[in-house]
Structure formats: C-alpha cells, structure tokens
Amino acid sequence: MARTLINVPPTAKRGEVIEIKTLISHPMETGFRTGPDGALIPRDIIHRFVCTYNGEEIFSADLFPAITANPFITFTTVATESGELALSWTDDKGQTQTETAKITVE
Amino acid sequence: MILATRRDILRTGAALGTLLLVRPVMAKPADMEAAIRAFTGTAPINSGKVELVLPALVENGNSVPLTVNVAHWMEPNDYMKTIAIFNEKNPQPNVAIFHLTPRAGRATVSTRIRLGDSQKLTAIAQLSDGSFWSDEAEVIVTLPACAES
Amino acid sequence: MSVWPRFLPLLTLLIVAGPGTGSAEADDRRSGFDFMGPQTQAMQSDDTSNPGMLAVLEGEELWNRKAGAADKSCADCHGDATRSMRGVAAHYPAFDTGTGGPINLDQRINLCRENKQEAEPFPWESEEILALSAFVGHQSRGMPVQVGDDSRLAGFIKQGDDAFHQKQGQLNFSCADCHDANWGKHLGGSVIPQAHATGYPIYRLEWQSVGSLQRRLRNCMSGVRAEPYSYGSPEFVELELYLMSRSRGMAVETPAVRP
Numbered sequence: 001m002a003r004t005l006i007n008v009p010p011t012a013k014r015g016e017v018i019e020i021k022t023l024i025s026h027p028m029e030t031g032f033r034t035g036p037d038g039a040l041i042p043r044d045i046i047h048r049f050v051c052t053y054n055g056e057e058i059f060s061a062d063l064f065p066a067i068t069a070n071p072f073i074t075f076t077t078v079a080t081e082s083g084e085l086a087l088s089w090t091d092d093k094g095q096t097q098t099e100t101a102k103i104t105v106e
Numbered sequence: 107m108i109l110a111t112r113r114d115i116l117r118t119g120a121a122l123g124t125l126l127l128v129r130p131v132m133a134k135p136a137d138m139e140a141a142i143r144a145f146t147g148t149a150p151i152n153s154g155k156v157e158l159v160l161p162a163l164v165e166n167g168n169s170v171p172l173t174v175n176v177a178h179w180m181e182p183n184d185y186m187k188t189i190a191i192f193n194e195k196n197p198q199p200n201v202a203i204f205h206l207t208p209r210a211g212r213a214t215v216s217t218r219i220r221l222g223d224s225q226k227l228t229a230i231a232q233l234s235d236g237s238f239w240s241d242e243a244e245v246i247v248t249l250p251a252c253a254e255s
Numbered sequence: 256m257s258v259w260p261r262f263l264p265l266l267t268l269l270i271v272a273g274p275g276t277g278s279a280e281a282d283d284r285r286s287g288f289d290f291m292g293p294q295t296q297a298m299q300s301d302d303t304s305n306p307g308m309l310a311v312l313e314g315e316e317l318w319n320r321k322a323g324a325a326d327k328s329c330a331d332c333h334g335d336a337t338r339s340m341r342g343v344a345a346h347y348p349a350f351d352t353g354t355g356g357p358i359n360l361d362q363r364i365n366l367c368r369e370n371k372q373e374a375e376p377f378p379w380e381s382e383e384i385l386a387l388s389a390f391v392g393h394q395s396r397g398m399p400v401q402v403g404d405d406s407r408l409a410g411f412i413k414q415g416d417d418a419f420h421q422k423q424g425q426l427n428f429s430c431a432d433c434h435d436a437n438w439g440k441h442l443g444g445s446v447i448p449q450a451h452a453t454g455y456p457i458y459r460l461e462w463q464s465v466g467s468l469q470r471r472l473r474n475c476m477s478g479v480r481a482e483p484y485s486y487g488s489p490e491f492v493e494l495e496l497y498l499m500s501r502s503r504g505m506a507v508e509t510p511a512v513r514p
Contacts, residue, residue: 058209068169
C-alpha cells in the first residue's frame, strides 16, 4: 500500500466548487532510464486515477511516464451532497489502491 | 553581471558536474502533431475555452507544475469532457488525459510533470458537442547545478 | 575532450564581477525557501502537495513499529513524538559522550536502534532512516535551530568551518565561493542559495525523492569535481555541524522541498 495524502474539505456548502488534492508515493519509473548495468529499467507507473463521489465517477485521468514521481493531482467538483469520495490509483501491474474521504455538505 | 549568452550559461551548468544521462531518441514536434491528430482526427481545433499554465522557466525539469483551467462553466449538456496534454520533446508525446464530468463546476486540474528539454506543450480539450479547443505554452528547461554523480 | 578550461574564465568572472554580496551575516540570512520560485514554495507550504510529508507519514509508522531483539518501538520509550521529540532535531548534530564527538540525527536514531532496540542499524540513506529523521525533524518544524552552543563542540565546528572555506575539486571551489560570495546569483539556470540546511531531510526535485544533507553535500562535491566524502565520515558530520551552527536561530523547515 503506497502512502497517500488526500485533501478533501470536510465540510462544504451545497453548490460550492471544492478542490480535491491528492498525492501518492510512487517512483513512476518511465522505462526510459538505464540502470547502473546499462540495461533499461522497465516502466512501472500509475497509469490511471479515478475519483467517485457517492459511487458516481466525477473525474479520472490517464497518466503517462511524463508525470513526475509521487503523482500529485488536483481537480474540482461541485459539492452536491454529503457522502464519500473514493480515489483509486491503478499501476502497470494492474494493482489498484483505493482511499476514501468523507464530506459533509450543508 | 557578465554572463554572455544563454548557451554559455548552459555549458557552464553542464560542466559543473551535472550528469548527462544517455537519453533515448527524443520525440520531435512532428510526433506531437501526429499524437494530436490521433486524438482529434480531422476535426478543426479552435483556440480558447481552455488555458494551459506552466512556468516560463522551470526550477527543475523533473518536477514542473502544470495547471489547466477551463473557462466554461460545466452544465449537464454542455461541458468540457476531455483534456489531453501533449509535449514536443519528451520520448513520448503524451503527458496526461483528464476526463471531466459536468460535476466539475469551474474546472481546474493540476499536476506535476517531467520535461526533458525546453519545449512547447499543447492542451487539447474536447467539448461535449464534439468540438476541440486548444492552448499552448512554451517552457524553458535548464540543467540543474550540482546534480547526482 | 576537456571542457572545463573553457569556462574557467567565465567562472572567474562569476566570482570577481558584480557587486560582492559578502558572507551571509545574521541580518541578511535567508532560507533556501526564499530563493525558490513561487510554485516550488507552494509545493513546500502545502502539506498535501509536499512529497516530504509522505516520508513523515512513513516515519510515524516506523516510530510505532516494534523492532529488534528487545521487541520495542520508539514509542515504547519515547511515547508520543509530538511531545517527546518536539525541538529535538533543532539541536542536532549534537555532542555524543559515547563517541566523544558530534553525531547527527540519523546516527542518534541508529544508536537507539542498536543499543535500546537491539536491532540492526538502518543503512545510510535508506528509506527507513530518512523516514524516521523526517518524522523526528518534522516535530521541530518552525522552531529555531539551536546547534553549536555546547563548548565541547567548538573544535569540531572550527573543523567544519575550515572545510567550508577549503577550496577543493578540479574546479577548485570552496563552499564559501558560491554560498557566501555569490548567493542570489545564478549557476546555470539555478539560483545559488546561502546553504542553510534548515529543512533536511529534503524532497529534492532533482532526485524526485527524499534525501539527507549528506546526499546533498555529495552532489555539491561532485559539482566541483571533488571526490565526495563517504556517508557517515567525520568530515561530513563536522560540516553538518558547522552548517547547522551557521543557521542558528533560523526556523527548521523539515521536510523542505528544494530544486
């Protein structure tokens, strides 16, 4: 389980545009670097990020090796109702990590 | 302050111990054009509605902050659904593709990217009606001083 | 093809030309933070966007993890780090009566691991030691550096001071040549900071990972084409000690972000 830092405002007014910030620990190995033995280090990146809000997808991203290590992604959404945001990262090995954050909307 | 030309500065920086990694064959502007065409097909690309923000001179090419602002309030039937970022000179022309929904409000997406050289970046955004909109940014990337050896 | 003689005149101009900024005295001392662009500053200031904070999180977990033959965690002796470790990192490198000389925070952590937890010390620059030193260092964030007041350290500080002013490497530069005489000016595309090591371990954009002050100093030494000291060598600890005593009173920023 890679470490993550997620910033979802704990409360928001209905209709307010909120910013969600996410950071996950990952080397994002491009596949273009050579190791000390001269061989190419194989690519190993997080290539997909998805955010759902009470089950409905509100944002997703396809990532390529040009994304920096420890991918940082921020995006906006309208606070519609209280509930849970689920953030998922999928890497080249096919593994998905999901973190959740709650929000209360007045 | 007598530093003659930018090339002199770059040479100075290079010789002061920065490791020049053996780079793979770098993409050319033509590759970026091809990747953009693959994304848009033959449709015309308009200017506007999307703003690509990058620093003009980066602190370090390994971590460049990038922001895309959509100047278009998202409505259920009229929203910016995809934003694709392309670059000219990295080994691959793609950087990221963001998929938005009407729930984004006034959409702003940020991330941090790697840039191997000074180059142009292009953001191509597709509206829900199928039209394409774009913005560009030019970035200068220099070698860092005192890198790993 | 030897390239460096070509810009030796250029480098000499760098040193000689322009108004001398002089050494960084107490009144005009500025953190490396001030020399960064606004986006990198924002990256450090926001705990959600600062990748160094990922190391702090990992350090917190290691703090609570039992280890070694004694099957103890740091927390078993030191309790809640936010109280017990508050201000500790601001005093490091500190004098160690066991060795009779200065030791840095990584060494102190490893001494605890060996002697109290009866566990293998973490290797220099390993993910674990960086995480723990980031976590402990973070508990001093915002507090003033308080290193060098111990009279037993005076001789070692002097050696670090001499090393800072000693010309070295193929390019024959001392630390002071850039960081005292030319801070604020550009080296290639980078702005030269004053070399106040107040944020270590840092997340360096160039590394795309967290690293120690010694790793950064090795990069500096490579930069002037000098043979870098080995990790943990007395020369490095004395240099760390000197650098921290030179930053006395400045705020700890751990974990900082630097280009």
